[in-house]
Amino acid sequence: xxxxxxxxxxxxxxxxxxxxxxxxxxxxxxxxxxxxxxxxxxxxxxxxxxxxxxxxxxxxxxxxxxxxxxxxxxxxxxxxxxxxxxxxxxxxxxxxxxxxxxxxxxxxxxxxxxxxxxxxxxxxxxxxxxxxxxxxxxxxxxxxxxxxxxxxxxxxxx
Amino acid sequence: xxxxxxxxxxxxxxxxxxxxxxxxxxxxxxxxxxxxxxxxxxxxxxxxxxxxxxxxxxxxxxxxxxxxxxxxxxxxxxxxxxx
Numbered sequence: 001x002x003x004x005x006x007x008x009x010x011x012x013x014x015x016x017x018x019x020x021x022x023x024x025x026x027x028x029x030x031x032x033x034x035x036x037x038x039x040x041x042x043x044x045x046x047x048x049x050x051x052x053x054x055x056x057x058x059x060x061x062x063x064x065x066x067x068x069x070x071x072x073x074x075x076x077x078x079x080x081x082x083x084x085x086x087x088x089x090x091x092x093x094x095x096x097x098x099x100x101x102x103x104x105x106x107x108x109x110x111x112x113x114x115x116x117x118x119x120x121x122x123x124x125x126x127x128x129x130x131x132x133x134x135x136x137x138x139x140x141x142x143x144x145x146x147x148x149x150x151x152x153x154x155x156x157x158x
Numbered sequence: 159x160x161x162x163x164x165x166x167x168x169x170x171x172x173x174x175x176x177x178x179x180x181x182x183x184x185x186x187x188x189x190x191x192x193x194x195x196x197x198x199x200x201x202x203x204x205x206x207x208x209x210x211x212x213x214x215x216x217x218x219x220x221x222x223x224x225x226x227x228x229x230x231x232x233x234x235x236x237x238x239x240x241x
Contacts, residue, residue: 001200002183020162020190023169027194027233028177034224040176042167044160061159086160086203094210103207103216113224123167125160133163138170146174152227153171154220155180156206157160 011085021130030151040117040150041070042141044125045091045098045158046081055080061127063137067144068120070101083126086158098156117150125157160203165191179226181206181219182236192234195226199239208241215241 004012030037046055048066056062057080068077074095079088091098104116121141127133145153161184168178172194179195182188183203188196199219201208208215222239229235 002203004184004186006202015187020187021166023165023191023193025169025172025194028172028175030177030228034228040171042164042171044163044167061163088204090205090210096213096216097205097207097210100207100216100220103213103220106213106217107220112221121167123163125163127159127163130163130166134166134170138167139173141167142170142174142176145171145176150171150176152224153168153176153178154223155164155168155171155178157164157181157183158204158206 007085021134034113034152035111036114037151038115038117038149039104039113040145040148040153041099041101041104041120042153042155043099043120044123045156046079046124047077047095047099047122048080050076050078054078055124057082057124057126060129062124063127063130063133065137065141066122068099068122070116070118070120074101081124081126081158091158098158117145117148119148161187162191165193168193177227179223181223185236188236194233195235197223197226197237197239200241
């Protein structure tokens with residue numbers, strides 16, 4: 001279990017004093033069964049392809065994202081997250097732990113969901129100042145997902 | 159910060175008409191950010207779907223998250239995963 005008491009004193013103090021941003025959304029509703037829906041995956045694990053630039057972990061955070069083709073070789077993915085606040089070894093060993101492409105390929109084959117979108121979106125979650133994430137990059141990724149016909153999205157932090 | 163970032167990205171996707179669900183590792187952060195649907199999991203930071211190379215557990219978490227997508231309950235909705 002992720003306990004705040006496990007974090008460093010600096011991180012604990014920061015998280016207690018930090019003013020979290022409330023998300024602003026209008027509810028979407030499914031109009032068909034999951035077995036007919038296209039699913040999109042989003043993670044903040046900072047995965048990127050070897051050919052893509054890594055993330056810039058400046059203090060305020062890097063709001064950019066990388067598009068990950070879901071037919072890529074998962075073993076080649078790099079983890080651009082260098083935050084000392086969590087253990088990276090799990091996602092480095094098995095990217096499905098945060099970007100469950102293989103699991104969704106299985107669920108598609110079984111007919112539990114309709115399809116897995118051809119691209120997934122990878123952000124780097126350490127964003128203390130989320131202004132540009134909210135106004136520019138998250139809407140950009142979401143617009144791509146809509147253009148792709150994504151109907152359901154699963155998002156994972158690390 | 160990852161839990162906040164996920165909730166904010168989730169809002170952008172939901173606003174495009176996409177039905178979204180996220181994994182939460184820090185319940186208190188998710189309660190403050192208030193994304194539409196979240197499944198809190200009792201795993202350490204860095205382990206949102208449980209364990210590496212444990213497809214059965216990863217699958218159970220995913221299926222529990224997908225249940226929220228079709229749940230007929232008021233939003234925002236946070237449910238706890240039962241391992």
